[in-house]
Amino acid sequence: MMIRSVLIANRGEIAVRIIRAAKALGLRTIQVHSSADADSLAVRLADEAVAIGPAAAKKSYLNIPAIIEAARQTGADAVHPGYGFLAENADFADSVMAAGMRFVGPSGDSIRLLGDKVAAREAASKAGVPTVPGSDGRMSSAAEAASIAADIGFPVMIKAAAGGGGRGIRIIHDADDFEKQFLQASTEAEAAFGDGGLYVEKVIPAARHVEVQVLGDGRNFVHCFERECSLQRRRQKVWEEAPAFRLPESVRQRLCASAADLARSVGYVGAGTVEYLYDDATQNFFFIEVNTRIQVEHPVTEMVTGIDLVQEMLKIAGGAPLSMRQEDIAIAGHAIECRINAEDPFRDFQPWPGTVEELSVPQDEHVRFDSMLYEGYVVPPFYDSLLGKLIVHGRTREQCLSRLSAALEALAVEGIPTTIPLHRALAADPQVASGDIHTRFLERWLESKFAGAGGKREVA
Structure with missing residues (x-):
């Protein structure tokens, strides 16, 4: 067709x-x-x-x-x-x-298989992809979960088998409050996804969040290398990069090949993302989940590979075979994406709908701004607060950060508070520049840089 x-x-x-x-x-x-x-x-x-x-x-x-x-x-x-x-x-x-x-996108059957995190873990294991130590399947009770947690050692993470977005998740450091946390997570998962099923995983301390972009047409499968997504707030990504920094080439090759192997093992169709936790200390990576859709952060992969992922999805859906082989795909330079939200970072990231009175977007061949904005647009209060994404490319990560700082200074969305000040501060931060970050870095950084609800503090 x-x-x-x-x-x-x-x-x-x-x-x-x-x-x-x-x-x-x-x-x-x-x-x-x-x-x-x-x-x-x-x-x-x-x-x-x-x-x-x-x-x-x-x-x-x-x-x-x-x-x-x-x-x-x-x-x-x-x-x-x-x-x-x-x-x-x-x-x-x-x-x-x-x-x-x-x-x-993929078939309903593929979405069911990979959208259920327990089933996806099992599929990953069968494909030879390393998984985080934890339960083999859904847990029938808090007592069963507590027993597994004791075996693998605290801290552990209880996670919803269905859905995403950080809901139905609890990190538990000891057995004292286990049953209460288990029941709360199950209730939250049931309310959010209509499925209260849970599983348990070992917490990997100071882990980084690295994910691999895959494409498949049901017969041919490739990866488009990896992205770094460790800067997160409440398990929601804020800033993404491609490729992942400080990743040894031997690890990169194994990581990306494992994602392509998983896509091949399930006959995947369309664009998908295989997500991992990466441990710098041991250079080990562990499968987390598969997202059976285009990701918010797909532009950084496009910037470093030259592949239009959305066009590829449309071509594949129309019956065309995958238009590339693995050997055709290479990384060129570095890209960073900043999510620009209608939120006030000085007031605990309170969402802030309203009218965009003025819009100024940097015009540069190395800069891309994917957004829904225009001057006079009224941001509605009913949906996610994401307004757009500022994406910058450079030959190196250092050059990319420099260009990003300049682009953030030139970007202006007047009339409503946005997260632009947050990104300006991150782009100038020495620890971010060094790449010495992990999935819990940003929340600790925010505690020292931004005020809580009702207050206001200048960004260092």
């Missing part, structure tokens, strides 16, 4: 990104939107737009029947889910295919 038109079942900067990639391939674009997004940039850029419901995501961007009907009415050949919302919903993928359209 050749794709001539694609419906974008998402909003914000990723919807704009997909529209631009699709138009570059000569595809007709159809943008669904809630009542709150009727004047969004994605709606303005798309060839056609369809209202699918009120502001509440449950009645619009999560409304599968409304999206499928919009696709039918507009004659869409394919549906791209972006990230978030229904991107990793197996029932949605099945519904798109059942309606006679292509789902731009």
